[in-house]
Amino acid sequence: MYMREKRYTFTKAFVQAAEIAMAELGLQRVERHREANGTLMWSEPSGVVYALYESGYCRRLVPTNMHWGTADSIGGRRCAMYQLNRTAITEKVVVYAGKRYTHRGKERIMASPYEQLGICVAAIARWRSRG
Numbered sequence: 001m002y003m004r005e006k007r008y009t010f011t012k013a014f015v016q017a018a019e020i021a022m023a024e025l026g027l028q029r030v031e032r033h034r035e036a037n038g039t040l041m042w043s044e045p046s047g048v049v050y051a052l053y054e055s056g057y058c059r060r061l062v063p064t065n066m067h068w069g070t071a072d073s074i075g076g077r078r079c080a081m082y083q084l085n086r087t088a089i090t091e092k093v094v095v096y097a098g099k100r101y102t103h104r105g106k107e108r109i110m111a112s113p114y115e116q117l118g119i120c121v122a123a124i125a126r127w128r129s130r131g
Contacts, residue, residue, distance in 0.1 A: 008054050010038060014113045018052070021117060025124055030074065041074075048127065049074055050120050056110025058084040058119045060127070084123050085109055 010018075019029065022042045030041035030049060038054030049061040061079035087106040094101045111119060 008056060008113050010040060010052075010054060010113055014117075015040065017114075018117055021121060022050075025121070027124075032074070043074075044124075044127075047077070049079065050124065052113070052116045052120060056085070056112070056116070057108070058111060058116045058123075060084055060123055083108065084119050085111060086119075 018040060022029070027042035027044055027050070030043050032039070032041065040052045041049055043049045047063045051057075051059045051061060053059070060082045061074060062082065063074075063077050064080045065078065086109045088109055090105055090107045092103045092105070094103065
């Protein structure tokens with residue numbers, strides 16, 4: 001099931017569960033003004049930040065000196081943003097001037113809060129095992 005417009009709300013119980021899980025992994029909570037938008041962020045000691053959004057997105061933000069692609073600023077440092085959500089290939093058929101056209105593209109699969117936490121924990125494990 002692909003959820004594009006669904007918006008979740010992080011409950012107090014979820015936030016507490018996420019805090020415990022991230023503390024067990026040695027991550028620290030990042031407090032920012034975007035918390036009002038429903039964004040939860042945790043930082044690795046290396047500076048890598050993981051973010052969960054109420055929209056269903058889950059991202060890794062890696063500090064970089066370059067300004068390219070999708071980027072954000074955390075604590076005055078530029079970060080490259082990487083999508084952690086899975087994707088699915090979608091097809092859309094359009095009829096224009098009597099001809100059928102098929103467009104194939106990728107669509108992100110939005111995740112519920114607990115699915116986001118699982119995606120994030122798996123990404124942390126992969127990131128740590130690579131080096």
